[in-house]
Amino acid sequence: MSWSSLIPATSFMPIQATEIAKEVDLLYAFLIIASLVSFVILIGGMTWFLIKFKRTSVDQKSAYITHNNFAEFLWSFIPLVIMMGIFYWGMVIFEKLRTPPEDVAAEIHVTAEQWAWTYRYANGKEFYSSANDPMIVPAGKATKLILTSKDVIHSFYVPAFRTKQDAVPGKLTQLWFEPKQPGEYIVFCTEYCGTKHSGMMIKIKAIPSEEYAAWYHAEKKGADSPADLGKVLFAQKACASCHSIDGSRVVGPTMKGLFGSERKFADGTKAKADENYLRESILVSSAKIVETYPAAMPLFQGQLSDEDVANLIEYIKSIK
Structure with missing residues (x-):
């Protein structure tokens, strides 16, 4: 029996493979029902007025309807309240879709290119959609993807998870999901990227978390982990001469506890030190410019590849 056979099918919508998928479908169903009710009220009312006030002779004058401020207020205010409720409801779901939990069980770097996906795990294992390799993730646990592209904009879309995120050249984006149970789920590219766009598909294979842990740790690494490679590059580029890893202050900010912290800059603005901030700060x-520090770091744009930058970021993330 395959894992996919455990998942019930539906003829109207894709399977609800995550808890958030249920919330998305509920909002979608409400929109359909609200649109249907609005349609019936609008078209039904218009039809009733056409019949009631139909002119039966040429000489007959049109009926005069008196002005009613309260009625005008109601037919404007009630839809406004409903629309604001829908906006808030959608905003809450969107925030859930875009904010991964703290206890992420797997973090995978995904790189898109015409017309394939590459996915690399934190322990250095790397797989390719061109080789029909599935993306292995734990069921019942959160998985975070860090996406980028080598050429044009691609879009990573999993219908069963109701989640989609663009992979953009020169930028890091993120997406997360938590499959409720084991199964295989199809990933589509939903941003037209060339002649073989429609064939740019992969499978996400969710397996029990215990099985995933055994698979992740038991298989031999194909290469050093990204963090290990980043550590070597950190030394090669003499980053330690300006950035400590033990919290002490030198020329530049320390790397210890940097990732995820709030940074305050010389111009008074603030930002969270996420992957995109680290990428920009490296290149x-x-x-x-971080507050109280000089603008002394050289530019590395054009000197480091996207893979080099990703490895450095992973190393910085590991310095707690």
Whole structure:
């Protein structure tokens, strides 16, 4: 028996493979029902007025309807309240879709290119959609993807999870999901990216978390982990001469506990030190100068590959 056979099918919508998928479908169902009710009220009312006030002779004058401020207020205010409720409801779901939990069980770097996906795990294992390799993730646990692209914009879309995120050249985006149970789920690219766009599909294979842990740790690494490679690069580029890893202050900010912290800059603005902030700070260090520190770091744009930057980021994330 395959894992996919455990998942019930539906003819109207894709399977609800995550808890958030249920919330998305509930909002969608409400929109359909509200639109249907609005349609019936509008078209039904218009039809009733056409019949009631139909002119039966040429000489007959049109009926005069007196002005009613209260009625005008109601037919404007009630839809406004409903629309604001829908907006808030959608905003809450969107926030859940875009904010991964703290206890992420797996973090995978996904790189898109015409017309394939590459996915690399934190222990250095790397797989390719061109080789028909599935993306292995734990069922019942949260998985975070960090996406980028080598060429054009691609879009990582999993219908069963009701989640989609663009993979953009020169930028890191993120997506997360938590499959409720084991199964296989199809991933589509939903941003037209060339002649073989429609064939740019992969499978996400969710397996029990215990089985995933055994698979992740038992298989031999194909290469050093991204964090290990980043540590080597950190030494090769003499980053330690300006950035400590033990919390002490030197020329530049320390790397200890940097990832996820709030940074305050010389111009008074603030930002969270996420993957995109680290990428920008590595390549274009002058973009955001941390408060009380000099603008002393050289620019590495054009000197480091996307893979080098990703490895450095993973190493910095590991310095707690």
